[in-house]
Amino acid sequence: MGFSAEWLALRDPADRAARDVALLQRAATAAGPAPLVVDLGCGTGATWHALAPLLPEDTRWRLVDNDPALLDIARAVVGEAAECIVADLGDLDALPLEGATLITASALLDLMPEAWLSGLAQRLEAPFYAALSYDGRMEWTRPDPRDDAVTAAFNLHQRSDKGLGPALGPDAVDRAEALFAAQGFSVFRAESPWRLGPDMAELQHELTRGIAVAACETGMADAESWQRDRHEAADRSSCIVGHADFLAVPPVRPRETAHV
Ligand SMILES: C[S@@+](CC[C@H](N)C(=O)[O-])C[C@H]1O[C@@H](n2cnc3c(N)ncnc32)[C@H](O)[C@@H]1O
Numbered sequence: 001m002g003f004s005a006e007w008l009a010l011r012d013p014a015d016r017a018a019r020d021v022a023l024l025q026r027a028a029t030a031a032g033p034a035p036l037v038v039d040l041g042c043g044t045g046a047t048w049h050a051l052a053p054l055l056p057e058d059t060r061w062r063l064v065d066n067d068p069a070l071l072d073i074a075r076a077v078v079g080e081a082a083e084c085i086v087a088d089l090g091d092l093d094a095l096p097l098e099g100a101t102l103i104t105a106s107a108l109l110d111l112m113p114e115a116w117l118s119g120l121a122q123r124l125e126a127p128f129y130a131a132l133s134y135d136g137r138m139e140w141t142r143p144d145p146r147d148d149a150v151t152a153a154f155n156l157h158q159r160s161d162k163g164l165g166p167a168l169g170p171d172a173v174d175r176a177e178a179l180f181a182a183q184g185f186s187v188f189r190a191e192s193p194w195r196l197g198p199d200m201a202e203l204q205h206e207l208t209r210g211i212a213v214a215a216c217e218t219g220m221a222d223a224e225s226w227q228r229d230r231h232e233a234a235d236r237s238s239c240i241v242g243h244a245d246f247l248a249v250p251p252v253r254p255r256e257t258a259h260v
Contacts, residue, residue, distance in 0.1 A: 005073055008043050010203050015107070019050055019131050020190035020245045027129035027247050028054035031102035035059040038100040040089055041108040043067075045074035047131070048082075051104065062096055064089065090164045092119045097126070106131040109172035109246070110158060113165035114179075117172075121179040121248075128180065128248045132192055134158065136170025137242030138211075142233055146226045153215035153223065173244040180248035187248050194241040204234040207241070 028051060031037060035055050039047045042063040052059065061082045065071050071084045085096050089112075097103065103126055109117065110133045120128070136158075138151050158169030168175055177187045196204050212227035230237075 003043060003067060003070065005044055005070060007206065008046065008070070010206055011107075012046060012049075014194045014196060014200060014203055015046060015132055016050065018192040018194050018243055020192050023129075023188060023190045023245045023247055024050060024131070025054060026188065027051065027102065027104070027127065030127035030129070030247065030249050031055060031059070035101045036062065036099050037102045037104055038062040038064065038095075038097055040064050040095070040103065040105045041111075042074050043070050043107075045077045045082075047104045047106050048074070048078050050106075050131070051129075052078075062100070064096060090116065092116065092123060095120075095123075097123070100126045102126055103128045104130070107133070109133040109176060110169050111162045111167050112172070113161075114168055114175060116164055117168065117175060118179050121176075121183045121185070124183075124248075125250055127250060128185075129246070130173075130176065131245040132243045133172040133176075133246065134170060135173065135242040135244050137193075137240070139240045140230070140237055141239075142237040144226060144229060146222055149220060150211060150215050150223055150226050153218045153220040154211045156218050157214035173246050176246050176248070184251040185248040186251075187246070189247075190245045192243045192245045194239075194243060196239045196241070198235045198238065201234040204237075204239055205231050207239070208234070 042065050048061060061078055063074050063082050064085045064087050066086060066088045068086050071086060075082055075084045103124060109130045136155050140147060155170050159167055173189055177189060181187050208227050208230040212223040215223035
């Protein structure tokens, strides 16, 4: 499925409908009265689309991605409020977090390894809102006897190295809860499943194609025939893909004692 602008546009309506509204609002409140939001792995600006309507007009955005073409699209959409930075998130010490009042990400945590997330939790002093991490669950209204095996193979693939070490895959939000709680953050999570009906048949096609490619790579022989049957049935079946949203709010630090 990759991170092409076409794929991000295709999944956008499902993402928008899936985000948990209460947690989104809580994240907006956590950003404070004069927000500077740093969006990690911003893609074409999905987090800005979701969050900006809930934030003050003069909110500043720092958009970070390692794909300049996606950043160009995001810059065109967000306009002057955005500072766009091409950077690899793998270098935690170089993340441009200065002055941030909220750090955000979406559809990113499941790609990242445990060490990265742990390092982020140790460095952050601002709230962290990470939406739409895949949680390992997929269900179809017209079950197929191969669904469970395909899901297991896909989940195995989700845990493989996506560039920075073995990815957290379906464990991302469970691990985020544990790692941020260990740093004293208050942690919140909410379900944000994709609900893909026949009206989203094109997204179902592309999704099942990507799932089958990944399952094949783990050695599952009948993933291709599964995908052909799923493709053919997409205009009369629905699919739920489990995702979760996550918010971590840092502890209130005691004010520095004034010395006379
Ligand atoms: C699944 S896309 C999500 C994009 C966007 N946040 C959204 O919700 O539509 C993951 C994004 O993370 C970026 N990304 C992945 N690994 C990265 C890395 N190591 N450094 C910087 N960006 C990365 C990709 O270029 C892509 O834009």
